[in-house]
Amino acid sequence: MIVLVILLALALLVLGFEMFLVLLIPALASKTLFYASMPDVAIIQKMVGGINHSTLLAIPFFILAAELMGSGQIASRLIHLVKTLIGHSRGGMGHTVIGGSMAFGSVSGSAPATVAAMGRMVYPEMRASGFSERFSLGLVVASAETALLIPPSITFIIYGWMTGTSIARLFAGGLAIGVVLGIAFALLVSWEARRNGLASSLRATGAERLAALRSATWALGMPVIIIAGIYSGLFTPTEAAAVSVVYAIVIEAFVYRNLSLKQLFRITEASALSTAIIFILLAMGGILSFFVTLAQVPQHISSLLVAMDAGPVVFLLAVNLCFLIAGMFIDPNSALLILVPPLFPVASSLGVDPVHFGMIVTLNIGLGMITPPFGLDIFVASSTLNKPVATIISGVWPFVLVNLVVLMIITYVPEISLFIPSLLFS
Numbered sequence: 001m002i003v004l005v006i007l008l009a010l011a012l013l014v015l016g017f018e019m020f021l022v023l024l025i026p027a028l029a030s031k032t033l034f035y036a037s038m039p040d041v042a043i044i045q046k047m048v049g050g051i052n053h054s055t056l057l058a059i060p061f062f063i064l065a066a067e068l069m070g071s072g073q074i075a076s077r078l079i080h081l082v083k084t085l086i087g088h089s090r091g092g093m094g095h096t097v098i099g100g101s102m103a104f105g106s107v108s109g110s111a112p113a114t115v116a117a118m119g120r121m122v123y124p125e126m127r128a129s130g131f132s133e134r135f136s137l138g139l140v141v142a143s144a145e146t147a148l149l150i151p152p153s154i155t156f157i158i159y160g161w162m163t164g165t166s167i168a169r170l171f172a173g174g175l176a177i178g179v180v181l182g183i184a185f186a187l188l189v190s191w192e193a194r195r196n197g198l199a200s201s202l203r204a205t206g207a208e209r210l211a212a213l214r215s216a217t218w219a220l221g222m223p224v225i226i227i228a229g230i231y232s233g234l235f236t237p238t239e240a241a242a243v244s245v246v247y248a249i250v251i252e253a254f255v256y257r258n259l260s261l262k263q264l265f266r267i268t269e270a271s272a273l274s275t276a277i278i279f280i281l282l283a284m285g286g287i288l289s290f291f292v293t294l295a296q297v298p299q300h301i302s303s304l305l306v307a308m309d310a311g312p313v314v315f316l317l318a319v320n321l322c323f324l325i326a327g328m329f330i331d332p333n334s335a336l337l338i339l340v341p342p343l344f345p346v347a348s349s350l351g352v353d354p355v356h357f358g359m360i361v362t363l364n365i366g367l368g369m370i371t372p373p374f375g376l377d378i379f380v381a382s383s384t385l386n387k388p389v390a391t392i393i394s395g396v397w398p399f400v401l402v403n404l405v406v407l408m409i410i411t412y413v414p415e416i417s418l419f420i421p422s423l424l425f426s
Contacts, residue, residue, distance in 0.1 A: 009338075023284035023334065030291040046290050047283045054238060055161050056282070059154055060275040061241030065248050066110050067267045067274075069222065070117040072252035072259055077216040078103040079121055084212040088203040091193025093129040097122050098143045098182050098189065105147025105178070106223040107244065110154055111369055112380045114144035119384045130198045137387060138395030141377045142403070143185055145366035149178030152226055152237065155362050158282070158336055162289075163344050165354040167237045168230055172421040173355045177363065177410060184406050188398060218251050231424060278333060285337025312350045316411050319343055320364060327368015331376055335368060336361065352414075359410055359417040367403050370396050 008029055012022045031038055069075045079100035087096045097118060104114045119140050126136040148155045151171030160167040204212070226244055229235035235243060252259035308314075322343070326335040340361060347357045369377045372393045382389045410416055 020280050020284045022330075023281065023288050023337065027284070027287040027291050035291070035294065043287060046287050049286075051279055051282050051286065053161055055157065055167065056279070058152070058157050058167075058238040058241040059278060060271065061238070061245050062152055062154055062157075063110065063113075063274050063278075064268065064271040065107060065222075065241065065244040066113040067271045068245070068248040068252055068259070069104070069107055070113055071263065071267055072248070073256040074107070074219040074222060074248065074251060075104055075117050076121060077219040079118075081212045081216040081220075084204045084209050088201045090200045091129075091131075091189045091198055092201050093122065093126045094131060094139055094189035094193065095186055097126065097139050098146070098185050101143040102146045102150050102178060102182055103223070105144075105150040105153075107152075107226065111144040111147045111366065111377055114147040115141055115377045115380045116384045118144065119381055123385055129201075130196065131192070132196075132395075133387075134391060134395030135192055135398075136395070137381060137385070137392045138397070138399050139185070139189065140385075141370050141375075141381045141392060141396050142399030143182075144377055145370065145403070146178045146182050148362055148366045148369075149174040149181060149359075151175060151230070152241065153362065154278075155332070155336065155365055156358065157237065158333065159340065159358050159361060162336070162340050163354055163358070165358055166425070169355050169421045169425055170358050171227075171230060171237070172424050173359050173417045174362065176416055176420050177359050180410070180416060181363070181366075181403070181406050184402050185399065188402050218255050221251070222247060281331075281333050281337060285334070289337065289341035312352055313412070315346065315350055316352070316360065319347070319360060320407060320411060323361065323364030323368060324371070327364065327375070328371050329374055332365040332369055336365060353418060355421055356414040356417040360407070363403070363407050363410055367400065367407065370403070371400060372396075 008026045009022055012025060017025075028043070031043060079096070082099040082103055083092075083096040086092060086099055089095055100122060101114050101118055104117055105111075123136055123140055126139070127133065131139075147153070151174055153171065153174055156170040156174055157167055159165065160170055222244060225247055226240045229240045229243065230237055249259065249264065253264070319339075322339055323335060326339060330338075344354070344357065348354065369375050372378065375396075378389060378392050378396065381387065381392050
């Protein structure tokens with residue numbers, strides 16, 4: 001059965017079918033050929049019941065918050081603060097891109113949104129500071145990966161919903177991994193700046209830094225509310241997402257006076273479309289996962305590993321290879337929905353911590369978003385900045401290599417992923 005499902009899905013993918021059909025049609029084929037006695041209504045129940053979960057309400061709220069922030073003043077003020085604090089160093093605009101992406105990610109949880117926002121705001125300044133076009137484009141695309149890791153993260157929410165893993169623990173683990181990835185990219189930026197002889201900029205004065213901090217005070221309230229609220233126990237992740245939307249509307253409309261009612265309707269409409277796309281994929285993926293479980297695919301994988309005498313080391317290497325290949329051809333949410341259901345039970349049986357496995361999966365998802373030929377963020381950057389896809393691909397390769405090194409370290413040093421969760425939730 002599983003071979004038929006895989007072959008059918010690959011055929012649909014090659015033929016250019018929409019991704020929700022690539023997930024749905026193999027599931028329906030499995031039902032028709034192997035579970036014909038199952039009532040048709042069970043499919044609808046799995047489809048609707050799979051997304052009828054309060055945890056998933058965080059996704060539309062965080063998407064709306066990201067749209068509000070990117071369209072208003074919150075994002076630009078956060079990035080200006082980062083630039084004032086670290087922009088004077090050698091390759092300072094490159095470091096500002098990384099820090100700004102992490103700041104944007106701390107309130108959006110979306111890599112594509114981060115690419116679009118950061119590209120518009122910092123790409124021209126990177127070019128003006130002396131970085132090449134290819135490196136500048138590659139950095140804008142790659143640094144957005146940190147948005148998947150710095151809490152809140154929509155990918156963590158979906159993974160937690162699929163596996164029953166604590167989202168708060170995932171957010172805590174992602175904070176450490178996001179910082180590690182950001183440092184790795186910063187080292188590459190420093191090397192590139194030194195290699196090209198880029199000079200340091202003038203350090204901002206104390207008065208300028210204070211002014212930037214004052215200007216960003218209300219903007220800083222967003223990540224503080226989300227992170228402090230979750231870890232203090234005041235909010236659940238879903239409640240924090242709802243509060244972030246209300247906060248963004250109040251600040252943009254009444255403090256910065258940058259949001260009209262017409263703009264709010266337009267932003268809400270765009271957010272609704274993005275949310276609908278994700279939830280359709282979640283519903284289709286839920287059906288496919290149901291049949292994967294019925295076919296006992298995880299048990300077959302476990303049996304194969306036992307027969308090969310393969311332990312966690314080999315298994316995690318195989319996981320990375322599977323996600324790397326999938327990320328080259330399908331969108332990140334689809335890769336998550338297809339691969340996690342059969343692989344997570346095997347990881348658990350081998351003693352891999354679910355938070356650690358979540359970090360590995362999310363890093364792979366981020367890597368897939370910048371990996372040619374079909375990395376999602378590459379096309380977002382191309383559309384936003386009106387640059388050829390080939391130029392962006394040529395600039396992103398150094399970051400792919402750095403990402404692979406970080407992925408291997410995170411995969412085989414689980415303490416990095418588990419250090420902060422163990423402190424907060426011991």
